Amino acid sequence: MDGYAIISVGGKQYRVREGERLLVDRLSTDEGKTFQPDVIFTGGDGEGNLSPRVAVTAKVVGHVRGDKIRIGKRRPKTGYRRQTGFRAALSQIEIQSIGSSSKRSAPAAKETPAEAPTEAQPPRGYADFTVADITEKSKRWKLEQLEAALDFERANANRKGAIAALQSAIAAKQEKEG
16 A cells, blocks of 8 residues: 555654654553554545544554753853753654555454364453453453463563453352352
8 A cells, every 4th residue: 555644642643654664752562562553544545534444553663762952051140050951762663554454464363263162262352451451351251261361461461460360360260160
């Protein structure tokens, strides 16, 4: 796709294309992880869309510090001089895809339900859940889903609060069943 998208990251808007790298205000996402920023507008090929249903995937390449900015204060005739400095905390991101990969991954998602009975999957959208969401929602999950979510958590995110919540939910399920 030869188009572009306007995304919102950290309260600022950026015009991006696939493969482009840019510096944005520091993100809480870890290095090497991907995220999906808010998409405000998509365009290209003479067409524009103000309410896009397209996902933009971006990868955090690294966290860096900006150039030093020197700030000087001075008052005449009194000898008052002060120097301070500032370096912005920034994240370098790379735009991996604009909409196209989500279309490619959709057929793969349709193939996995056929494999689902053989291997338990964590609940849908688990990767986007916060620890509070996991604690609240894990009470309603099946034992297989809880164990798959625990395996996923240990392999990918390794969040202590989520692991503790999943372990307590598994223990509660096993007591209820056994």
